[in-house]
Amino acid sequence: MRDYEYLDLEQRGLVTWVRLNRPERLNALSTEIQKDLIEAVTALEADDSSRVIVLATTSAKAFSVGADLKEVPSGGWVDPMRAVTRNVYEAVFECRKPTIAAVRGWAVGGGMELAMACDMRLAAADAQFRMPEGRVGMAANFGSQMLPRLVPWAHAFDILYRGETFGADHAERIGLVSEVCPVDLLDARVGEIAEVISTRAPLSLRRFKAMIQQGSSLPVSAALRLDPGPSPYLSKDRVEGAAAFKEKREPRWTGE
Known part of the structure; x- marks a missing residue:
């Protein structure tokens, strides 16, 4: 595994932890961190020594706050599916290996979409979710497709239309996450589940x-x-x- 500027990779047996590592910006998804994620997930998909991928964070405050709105993409904004590069959410979603998101702190906009791209989501008790795209004139292209596949339509519309913050307990209640853990036990619980999955065919x-x-x-x-x-x-x-x-x-x- 090579070193990445904005990711911290750790292999534990057959499980590889990929931690977003841009804490000073609460893991805002800059162009560079997206490139790192796409490259890392693509490499791990082809690596037989890794059977399960966990997406997590080095920050105590955020999984990811989503798009880096302070960054102006070269050439300006384009529709996500019309860009010439691969979409980071697609790269995670299409990975053929099991993926688990370990969410603590803020999971906002694109950060919440990144969690939704994973097969499973576990949340720390301090996790806070929000899809604020309607507040800032964005479109939640990936989230608008994934939410109604993960939760009932009424909840999907509510999350997208109002753009309000909701906590881990509500996320578990509507089925967005499968389990809520105490903050200090999240990594251990995710690791336990990932290790079991890694023993399956x-x-x-x-x-x-x-x-x-x-x-x-x-x-x-x-x-x-x-x-x-x-x-x-x-x-x-x-x-x-x-x-x-x-x-x-x-x-x-x-x-x-």
């Missing part, structure tokens, strides 16, 4: 992710016929899993 996890992402908007009959290979059913890992179960030992996954 890699091809099965990849299949689960693809089936959920691609099939959730399809009729069940169509979704069942998706075949986002490689197929776990035809893999060496399926044979290994059965053998390990029979022999009462831990499986040795190869991802093949």
Whole structure:
């Protein structure tokens, strides 16, 4: 793993922690930090020694406050999907490995979108969420698509229309996060969950992710016929899993 100016990477076994590291700006998503994230996530996706990616923060105050409104992009603002570079939220969302967001402090605008790009979100009790784009004339391009996929429409509209702050308990109540932890226990709890996930069959996890992402908007009959290979059913890992179960030992996954 190479060093990044605005990211702090740490590998713990088969889990890699990617911490946003721009605390003086509350991890505002400058062009450079977005480039670092895209590069790091893309590299980890191809790294067989890392099976789970955790997005977290070095700041005690914020996961990320979103777009760096003090930065004027070269060439001015453009619609997100018309830019020539890859979108950071897409890079995280499309990563084929399990991703978990460990949210503490502020998760605002693009910071909240970054958390929503992950497969799972756990929040510290001090987490504060807000989508303020309607207040500043932005559009929450990614968030407007992800929110109604994660929470009921009425909550999605409320979050986007009003742009008000809500806490971790409300986020858990509406299903935006799966669990709320005491601040000092967040990393330990996320690490515990990530470690368990890292012991599961890699091809099965990849299949689960693809089936959920691609099939959730399809009729069940169509979704069942998706075949986002490689197929776990035809893999060496399926044979290994059965053998390990029979022999009462831990499986040795190869991802093949």
